[in-house]
Amino acid sequence: MAGQEISKDESLSRKGYRHACHIMIYADTDAKLFGKIPIKHIVLMQMRFDGLLGFPGGFVKPAEESLEAGLSRELWEEMGDGNVRVPLYCLKRGRGLSAFLSNSFISNARSQLIAALRVLGLLTQDELDAAVAKAEMMRKTTAH
Template identity: 30%
Template sequence: DDEGKLGFADTENDFELVNDFIVDENYKNCTHASHCMIYSKSNVPILNIYQPRSLILMQFRFDGYLGFPGGVVDPGESPEEALNRELSEESGLVSLVELKQDDRMMIHYNRYKSLVLHFFVKEVSSDVFRQIELLSIKAPEYGNEVLGTLRVPLYTMTDGYRGFPAFLQNKFIGNSRQQLLESLIKLKLMSTEEIQKVLFL
């Protein structure tokens, strides 16, 4: 089914970046899905030591994988309409956050599954971010599709491994790990050099 296409047994190499100007026409017969990274810049130290850089919301999924909020685009929906619907179902967001077409940062295509993944990014205030976390446990899909939310630790602890390097060793659905890393670079939250250093530990 379409939900089963969203990443099971995928590797990041299965996904290629595609031009958003051609995706609607060239890939109109594919399965489409939309996901988003909600984040808030932060300078409040973790444990009074580690600089968080930014708060980034991810989810612990029903299948044991980590991923971003979102899901399949239904017939007749635009990618952003589908995402706003999924945010309401998974995170309980009705009016706090609304994703628009301009919030789309990248699109990836998986030719093996004829699957197009639209990825959006939205910055919110720290207060709104906290409200999103609190509302998530009241969402219709909490405890079903979504087992909880989590924050991405963007710091590396003094042993050189705990924090972000350890976090990246988790299992991520589809190419969500790739989406995270590319977004960090595009948003200038981390440099390419910092990312490469973490990946080669």
């Protein structure tokens, strides 16, 4: 994707495309990592069959089902497979969110995650900027 957002109606009116729906499931929590680092929110992603990180979901068939019904079908098929909790906290040496963001993601799932964390107010812009900057450094130093 070139980063252009279009409405649901416009996407459904376009011919010659397949439609995929993915969802970010999240919940608030009081739990603490090691009994001291607040986890704050549980955000769910998946380690996919191809080794890339992405959100649960998949291809839907708008001619046969609503997007919501298609997404629901996909979730029943694959929820539980490769579930991963996104670390939203930062640990020493960039472990935590920065290390998570330095992994490989399917399609635009990484930018979807960052945008969703910002829009939902689960992390502040400053926290996201710091984690993204650190992740870029980690990607450069570990790339081969």
